[in-house]
């Protein structure tokens with residue numbers, strides 16, 4: 479049974495679809511989530527690894543953790559959920575606002591992806607404005623910049639602000655869409671968890687795809703209690719039947 483059959487007309491009327499995704503959409507690619515049962519935070523204390531203070535206290539430990547995550551991510555392949563979102567671009571205007579840093583949406587073929595929390599391959603200097611992309615293992619940890627200071631992952635840590643221009647764009651896109659699909663996120667981290675509110679201000683239809691309840695499930699117009707790799711291809715099949 480296609481879970482989206484009941485809202486077929488709503489889907490076909492949509493002009494601008496925005497996806498808000500989180501770690502859950504990459505779970506079926508073998509990348510652990512943060513807070514789910516297999517969550518990363520079960521083995522590591524998030525506050526000891528994903529904060530600027532933790533980094534300066536022990537840059538080597540944080541880099542070793544990121545090297546682990548990089549290895550896992552570089553072996554991961556986009557799953558049917560990522561591929562469905564990319565395929566949907568053939569039928570309608572799609573933008574992906576992702577909290578993930580694994581680059582799997584882009585690997586699946588999605589053209590318009592805003593990486594709200596940065597990217598695992600992007601590295602920047604802690605002092606000067608040097609930035610680069612490194613898509614293989616970092617041997618010397620912590621790596622050094624040519625200016626002599628240490629380099630850090632170019633990701634958003636707890637307590638850090640998002641790139642303001644990127645966030646402005648994300649808010650505008652959320653406020654202009656008529657359909658928002660929130661897939662694989664617990665919606666506990668701000669400001670990403672305000673995006674459904676911006677969509678609702680524009681009377682967008684909100685769909686949540688998540689095997690578990692989230693804090694915002696009750697505010698959704700439709701909740702699909704299933705995984706993204708199973709559900710999102712069903713969403714696309716509504717368009718493919720045309």
Ligand code: APR
Nearest residue numbers: 500501502505511512513514577662663664667690705706
């Ligand atoms: N399909 C869909 N959803 C899934 C799947 C799946 N196969 N597996 C797990 N989920 C759901 C979980 O039920 C949970 O609600 O994905 C969500 C993952 O939540 P989190 O682990 O909190 O990840 P996320 O919401 O992306 O975290 C946001 O917090 O740790 C920071 O910066 C980090 O970007 C991250 C942010």
